[in-house]
Amino acid sequence: MGRSRRTIPEELLLLALDPATGTTAQPQSLDLGLAGAQLVELALAGRIAPDGDRIAVVMPRPTGDPTLDSALELLRRRGSPVRAVHWIGGPRLGLRQIYLAHLERCGMVHAVAGQMCGVLPTTRYQATDTAISREIRARLDSAIRTGVPPDPRTAALAALAHAVGLGKHLYPGNEGRSSRSRLRDLIRHDPMGGLVAHAVMDVQNGVAAQPRRERAAAAPASAPAPAARATAASGLPLQPRRGAPMARAGAAH
Template sequence: MGRSRRTIPEELLLLALDPATGTTAQPQSLDLGLAGAQLVELALAGRIAPDGDRIAVVLPRPTGDPTLDSALELLRRRGSPVRAVHWIGGPRLGLRQTYLTHLERCGMVHAVAGQMCGVLPTTRYQATDTAISREIRARLDNAIRTGVPPDPRTAALAALAHAVGLGKHLYPGNEGRSSRSRLRDLIRHDPMGGLVAHAVMDVQNGVAAQPRRAPAAGPPGPGAGRQPAARATDGTPGVPAQPRRGSMARVGAR
């Protein structure tokens, strides 16, 4: 994959950067969005493909992007297709900081050291070329304003921006309500982006489900028959929904 084109994780992070404060909007959900954006980028590169609600590796050849290739290798090691919601909900410690450092190395942002309460060291990131961020934002604005189906990259970016809650950052207040609604509607224009965006929202809403191990054979316990089995979101009986996940580890810019 050539480096002349910005990746969707990079563009999502640039959209989330607040030019006034140097911090990222929606930092906790953004971590999930970046993991999802990697999946979309790998799909656009022909390395993975959706298999129902799962992700399958179809071409394990490296892309040339170290961060994407690390994700691709982890997917390959799974050996079988993995549910998108489980992949996105897995630990992604340092992913946001990895991309911030990458953007700094590419000259798109620069780090500004500071202190919180005059004691705790902090790092904020300012865009060095605001024209890049304006171009990314203009693509979303154009898709929202014209109603013309956007290209797959823009559609996926819009879906992820909505999924992580950037709509209220990009289009705030009552005056931005219709734009936020149209941003949400763009999710239907890219199947992979839609799959990943819904998985991101499912993780945030705590509806991801994992199969429960079959109980050991034996006589029923004293509580048998008193409580019906939980049902997963796909209707499978006996699969309890996961509890809502806690906050992601805080890394990089706040």
């Protein structure tokens, strides 16, 4: 995969980078979003394909991008299709930091060392070419403003931006409410982007990884009524209580 085109993980991270502070918005959920963005990029490269809510490797040949190829190799080692929510919710050892270092090596950002409270070392990241970030943002703005279905890359980027909570960073306040709503609606324009975006949100919401119908099948049967429990325990039918039932029967005659 050549470097003439930025990958979706790279663009998602550049979108999240705050030029004023040099930090990334939504750092916790961003790791999940980057894992999902890798899946979309690998799908666009023809290396993986969705199989229901699972991801299957269809071509294990490396892409030439080290970060993507690492993910592809891990998927290949699974041996069978893996659920997107399992993959995205799995352990991620600093995927955001890995991509920040990757962007620095590619010359898209540069690190700025500093200190917090004059003691703790910190690292901020500044885009080396703000025109790149503006171009990415302009694509999202155009899709939101015009309502024209975007290309698959832009649709997937919009879906992931919404899933990780970047909407309030990109379109803040009450004036950005309609734009945030339209950003969410762009999910439907790319099936793979929608699949991973929903998986990202499911992980954040703590949704059980087991499919709903499997959870229903595995749920214990409802407890039997007290009478049924007593019948089952004794093996004999329950006898009517003395008194009231018999009196009612006599009154009927």
